[in-house]
Amino acid sequence: MATVGRGSGPSKRISRRALLRDAGAVTAAVAVARLTSTMSAASRVFAAPAATRELTFMNLSRGMARPLGVLATRYEGQRGVKVTVDTTGPIDYPAKLLASAQTNNMPDVFFLPPNAAYAPYLKAGWALPLKPELDKGWKDNFSRTSLDLIEWRPDNPFGVPPGIFQVPLELATLQMIYNPALFERAKVPANRVPFTMPQLIDTLKALKAAGIGGFTTSVEAIPILTQSFVSNWLTDKEIEATHAGKLPWASMAYKNALQQFVDMSEAGVIFNSPLNARWAEMEKSFYNVREVGVIFDGQWTVAVQRATAPDFTAYGSFRVPRAADAKHAQRSVGFPDRNLAVNAKGRNVEEALAFLKWMTDKEQADYLMDAVPMLPTNPASLLDTARIPAQFSAFVVEGPKAQKVSTVRSQRVDEAFTKGVQALLLKRTTTDQVLADVDKAQKS
Numbered sequence: 001m002a003t004v005g006r007g008s009g010p011s012k013r014i015s016r017r018a019l020l021r022d023a024g025a026v027t028a029a030v031a032v033a034r035l036t037s038t039m040s041a042a043s044r045v046f047a048a049p050a051a052t053r054e055l056t057f058m059n060l061s062r063g064m065a066r067p068l069g070v071l072a073t074r075y076e077g078q079r080g081v082k083v084t085v086d087t088t089g090p091i092d093y094p095a096k097l098l099a100s101a102q103t104n105n106m107p108d109v110f111f112l113p114p115n116a117a118y119a120p121y122l123k124a125g126w127a128l129p130l131k132p133e134l135d136k137g138w139k140d141n142f143s144r145t146s147l148d149l150i151e152w153r154p155d156n157p158f159g160v161p162p163g164i165f166q167v168p169l170e171l172a173t174l175q176m177i178y179n180p181a182l183f184e185r186a187k188v189p190a191n192r193v194p195f196t197m198p199q200l201i202d203t204l205k206a207l208k209a210a211g212i213g214g215f216t217t218s219v220e221a222i223p224i225l226t227q228s229f230v231s232n233w234l235t236d237k238e239i240e241a242t243h244a245g246k247l248p249w250a251s252m253a254y255k256n257a258l259q260q261f262v263d264m265s266e267a268g269v270i271f272n273s274p275l276n277a278r279w280a281e282m283e284k285s286f287y288n289v290r291e292v293g294v295i296f297d298g299q300w301t302v303a304v305q306r307a308t309a310p311d312f313t314a315y316g317s318f319r320v321p322r323a324a325d326a327k328h329a330q331r332s333v334g335f336p337d338r339n340l341a342v343n344a345k346g347r348n349v350e351e352a353l354a355f356l357k358w359m360t361d362k363e364q365a366d367y368l369m370d371a372v373p374m375l376p377t378n379p380a381s382l383l384d385t386a387r388i389p390a391q392f393s394a395f396v397v398e399g400p401k402a403q404k405v406s407t408v409r410s411q412r413v414d415e416a417f418t419k420g421v422q423a424l425l426l427k428r429t430t431t432d433q434v435l436a437d438v439d440k441a442q443k444s
Contacts, residue, residue, distance in 0.1 A: 053080065053081050053082065053351075054081065054082045054083075054084065054348075055081060055082070055083045055084070055108040055109060055348055055351060055352055055355055056083075056084050056086065056107040056108050056109070057072070057083055057084065057085045057086065057107060057108065057109040057110070058086050058088060058093075058096070058097065058100070058107040058109070058110040058111065059085050059086065059087045059088065059111060060087075060088055060089075060090050060093035060111045061087070061090065061111070061338070062087055062089060062090075063303060063307070063372065064087075064338070064372065065085065065087040066371075067367070067368055067371040067372055068085045068087075069085055070367070070371070071083075071359065071364055071367065071368075072084070072085050074364075075355065075358060078358075079354075079358070081351060081355070083109075083355065086107065093111070094117070097110065097121075101121065101124070101126060104345075106126060106343045106345065106346060107343060107346075108342070108343050108346050108347075108348045108349075108351070108352040108355075109340055109341070109342060109343070109352050109355060109356065110340070110341055110343065111338070111339060111340060111341075112127055112165070112166045112339055112340070112341035113166075113339060114149075114150055114166055114168075114335070114336055114339055114408075115408050116158050116408050116410060116411060117411065119158040119159070119160050122152070122160045122161065122165050123159060123160060123161070125344055125345065126341075126343060126344060126345060127165035127166065127341040127342065127343075127344060128165070128341070128342040128343070128344040128349060128352075128353065129161075129163045129164070129165060129344075130163075130164045130165060130166075130167060130342070130353075130356075131151075131163050131164045133353065133357075134147065134164060134167075138357055138360075141357075141360040141361065141362075141365075141377070141378050142167065142168070142360070142377045142378065142379075143171055143377050143379055143399075143400070145171060145334060145399070145400060145402060145404065146168050146171040146336050146377040147164065148404055148406065149171070149334060149335060149336050149402075149404070149405075149406050150164055150166055150167070150168055150336040150339065150406075151163065151164045151406060152164070152165070152406075153406060153407070156244075156407060157244055157245060157407065157410075158408075165341055166336070166339035166340060166341045167339065167340055167341075167356060167360060168336030168337055168338060168339045168377050169337070169338035169339070169340065169359070169360065169365075169368065169374070169376060169377060170299075170336075170337040170338050170374045170375055170376060170377055171334055171335070171336055171337065171375070171377050171399055171402070172298050172299055172300065172334065172335055172336075172337040172375075173298070173299065173332040173333065173334050173335075173395055173398050173399050173402050174221065174224055174225070174228070174296055174297060174298045174299075174320075174332065174333060175296075175297075175299070175317045175318065175319055175320060175332065175394040175395055175398060176193075176200075176294055176295070176296055176317065176318050176319065176320060176321075176394070177286065177294070177295050177296075177297050177301060177315060177316070177317050177391075178193065178293055178294045178295075178315065178316055178317070178318065179286070179290060179292075179293055179294075179314075179315050180314060180315070180316060181290075181314060182207060182210075182212050182290070182292075182293040183203070183207070183293060185210055185212065186206040186207045186209065186210035186212055186293070187206060187210070188203055188206050188207070190316075193316075193318035194318070194321050195321055195322060196321050196322050196323070196324055197260055197263065197321045197322070197323050197324060198324050199321060200215075200294075200321045201263065201264060201267045201269060203293075203294075204264070204267070204269035204293070204294065205267060205268075205269055207269070207293040207294075208268065208269055212291070212292070212293050213271030213285065213291050213292035213293065214264075214269035214270065214271055214292070214293060214294065215264060215269055215270055215271060215292070215293070215294045215295070215296075216270060216271040216272045216275065216277065216282055216285065216292055216294075216295055216296075217275060217282060217295055217296035217297070218275075218277055218278055218279045218281075218282045218297075219275060219276050219277065219278060219418060219422075220278070220279060220418075221279075221296055221297070222275060222417060222418045222421045222422075223409060223413070223414045223417040223418060224333050225296055225320075226254075226257050226258065226261075226417055226421070227239065227333045227403070227405075227409075228320045228330065228331070228332055228333055229256075229257035229258075229260045229320075229323065229330075230253050230254055230256070230257035231328060231329075231330055231331040231403055232256070232257070232322060232323040232325075232326035232327065232328060232330050233252070233253035233256050233257070233323075233326065233327050233328065234253045234328070235328065236331070236403050236404045236405050238253075239403060239405050240405045240406065240407050242254075243405065243407040243408065243409050243413075244407045245442050245443070248439055249413075249435050249438040249439045249442060250432070250435040250436055250438075250439050251435070254435055254438075255431045255432070255435065256323065256325070258420075258421065258424060258431040258434060258435070259431060260323065261421055261424060261425060262424060262425075262431070265424075265425045270425065271285070271291075271292045272285075273425055273426070274422045274425050274426055275421065275422060275425060276422060279297075282295055282297070283295070283297065283301060283304050283305075283308070284308070286315075287304070287305050287308055287309035287312055287315075288308060288309050288312075290312070296320070299374070299375055299392060299395040300337075300374070302373055302389055302391050302392060303372050303373055303374070305391075306373070313391075315391060316390070316391060316393065316394075317391055317392070317393055317394035317395060318394050319332065319394050319397070319398050320332060329401075331401055331402060331403045332398045332399075332401065332402045332403065333402065333403055333405075334399060334402025334403060336377070338374070340356055340359065342356060360377070360378060361378070362378055362380045362381055365377075365378035365380075365381040366381050366384075366387070369381055369387065369388075370387065373389060375388070375392060375395060375396065375399065382396065410441070410442065412441040412442075412444055413438055413441045413442055415441065416434075416437045416438040416440070416441035417434070417438055419437075420433075420434030420435075420437055420438065421434065
């Protein structure tokens with residue numbers, strides 16, 4: 001599975017933090033793993049109540065609360081089925097979902113990020129296998145890439161049965177976001193975006209010379225940017241094999257990827273030198289204070305701007321630049337986002353499945369694209385290019401070209417990369433030592 005990103009809307013900065021690195025998710029996942037057999041037994045002891053014409057929906061994203069409320073009202077009007085949306089903050093979501101599983105009181109529909117921390121729910125049988133229904137034609141509501149990335153493969157390192165158990169409402173990538181006004185102040189033409197890493201460094205040097213911050217990203221994004229960089233030297237299959245532990249992290253390709261951080265650091269163009277800012281801090285620097293010219297962020301950042309800096313719309317996006325000595329075309333990291341699952345042990349399985357199908361139809365996808373905003377996985381919605389905000393330009397182009405890597409990095413690998421890159425930027429370690437530590441994390 002692909003590594004997941006952040007939540008949506010005003011709380012997006014927190015929600016992706018919860019999905020990528022929130023300690024609560026990891027703690028809850030460990031508890032779920034220990035209780036997998038207990039939960040399975042509980043579901044056999046308690047008979048499911050009779051089906052109702054009501055559905056419960058546990059939503060982790062505060063930013064989607066209002067749009068989901070509108071869609072719930074629409075669904076009740078069209079189908080006569082009441083949908084109660086329970087919006088739980090991203091910090092509390094892992095613990096609340098775990099408590100629901102332990103008490104055999106899981107919601108009919110729930111967010112289920114496709115990462116290792118939530119794999120125990122799949123192993124315990126809480127999520128309905130969806131591939132049979134997708135193969136009947138429902139798959140037309142999704143891009144092929146999004147379904148490829150959401151599918152758990154046989155012999156995956158987390159022991160999840162093969163299949164598809166979540167459907168994504170969005171396929172997210174991360175690109176470079178820039179402020180054209182700051183480019184012009186630094187005498188850099190706003191329409192001349194860099195295509196190579198040396199060009200990017202030259203642009204960032206010009207920004208710094210004009211008293212403007214050059215580049216930054218969030219601490220949570222360090223492993224994702226590393227995976228973007230390494231695609232210059234590895235194929236998707238080789239990246240997949242590395243994530244699965246079949247190839248070592250300590251390789252020249254990953255050493256080259258880490259060198260991109262070193263080159264920017266030595267050029268003095270990293271605004272937040274150890275890259276220790278969280279999503280919210282990084283985005284505040286860009287949207288509110290406007291003190292930095294380029295950030296690496298996900299397409300959900302457009303919703304962040306609308307919520308926190310609605311008057312600042314004059315920004316753009318460009319793809320992650322290619323390395324000077326690349327062997328392959330640089331490819332973005334893509335991951336299915338806003339993923340929904342059906343409670344396989346609930347009392348309303350068929351009705352919940354019908355609701356998921358309805359949620360992914362073009363009409364609802366169009367609404368979410370406008371209301372959140374987001375880039376839906378339904379291909380039909382993206383045909384109307386006039387509706388797509390200009391800031392999404394690089395994301396629209398690069399989404400279909402995203403890496404086809406379905407095996408996630410482990411949490412410990414992400415932690416080793418994050419700490420290692422930060423130490424590298426502070427000149428407290430070497431690229432070789434960082435990769436040695438990542439290999440140890442993989443084996444642990």
